[in-house]
Amino acid sequence: MRILYQFPISHYCEKTRWQLEHKGLDYRTRNLLPGPHRLRTQWLARINTLPILRDDKRTVGDSTKIAYYLEKYYPERPLVPEDADSRARVIELEQHFDRFAVHVRRWLYGQVLDRPEIMDAMLDPYRLPGPIKRALVPLTREGVRRLYAIKPKAVVYSEQRVEEGLALVEESLRRGAGDYLVADRLTLADISAAALMAPLVSPPGTPWDVFDETDLPASLQKKLNDMRERPAGQWILERYRTDR
Numbered sequence: 001m002r003i004l005y006q007f008p009i010s011h012y013c014e015k016t017r018w019q020l021e022h023k024g025l026d027y028r029t030r031n032l033l034p035g036p037h038r039l040r041t042q043w044l045a046r047i048n049t050l051p052i053l054r055d056d057k058r059t060v061g062d063s064t065k066i067a068y069y070l071e072k073y074y075p076e077r078p079l080v081p082e083d084a085d086s087r088a089r090v091i092e093l094e095q096h097f098d099r100f101a102v103h104v105r106r107w108l109y110g111q112v113l114d115r116p117e118i119m120d121a122m123l124d125p126y127r128l129p130g131p132i133k134r135a136l137v138p139l140t141r142e143g144v145r146r147l148y149a150i151k152p153k154a155v156v157y158s159e160q161r162v163e164e165g166l167a168l169v170e171e172s173l174r175r176g177a178g179d180y181l182v183a184d185r186l187t188l189a190d191i192s193a194a195a196l197m198a199p200l201v202s203p204p205g206t207p208w209d210v211f212d213e214t215d216l217p218a219s220l221q222k223k224l225n226d227m228r229e230r231p232a233g234q235w236i237l238e239r240y241r242t243d244r
């Protein structure tokens with residue numbers, strides 16, 4: 001029995017879902033409620049964050065640790081190449097995109113945290129009774145603001161890091177041999193980059209595809225369109241169309 005403890009909206013959880021599905025591994029998801037989740041995550045893996053994977057008797061927390069755990073115990077459809085140079089590059093890129101992901105989250109929440117769609121995307125999976133959901137909305141929103149430091153200066157800093165992340169995708173594509181960042185096929189570097197930056201371009205059907213964008217401020221609409229149209233944005237959308 002394989003269980004992925006997750007927040008559906010978390011891009012780190014999406015990275016793990018993609019990897020599990022690429023490998024054809026069956027799993028069930030268990031959605032934890034943001035806030036009280038820490039009681040469960042501490043008990044399961046002594047960490048505060050999701051994803052956590054329970055694989056029969058083994059429990060692994062953190063998307064990077066899960067990634068290497070899965071490569072080790074389920075080597076079919078490998079995502080880390082054998083060849084030493086490519087392997088080193090995949091490991092390096094995975095680490096970079098893992099760090100950029102914090103800034104993707106902060107920049108995006110900086111733009112949309114006050115919109116109702118965000119709290120719906122976060123809380124609707126739990127099918128809470130209306131009054132409980134209404135009580136949780138302000139607590140969850142302020143919890144997110146505090147936890148991820150959604151403050152004007154930090155959001156501006158994160159915007160620059162997001163730009164670096166997108167530029168790294170584009171530079172890696174120029175260096176690489178084709179559609180993928182390192183090898184001539186999908187690797188953990190591609191899954192990490194595409195999943196962790198997907199909230200910026202909200203591929204159809206993903207948990208971030210929740211806005212009627214014509215309803216967003218014009219400057220934000222333009223920024224999101226620009227991201228979607230540049231090579232990195234196009235590449236993320238293509239990975240979702242082809243490999244997800």
Ligand SMILES: N[C@@H](CCC(=O)N[C@@H](CS)C(=O)NCC(=O)O)C(=O)O
Pocket residue numbers: 007010011012013038048049050051061062063064098147
């Ligand atoms: N490095 C971790 C980061 C995971 C992470 O930041 N998860 C967030 C959701 S996107 C989380 O669980 N936050 C809740 C908390 O910090 O209490 C990983 O790769 O799994």
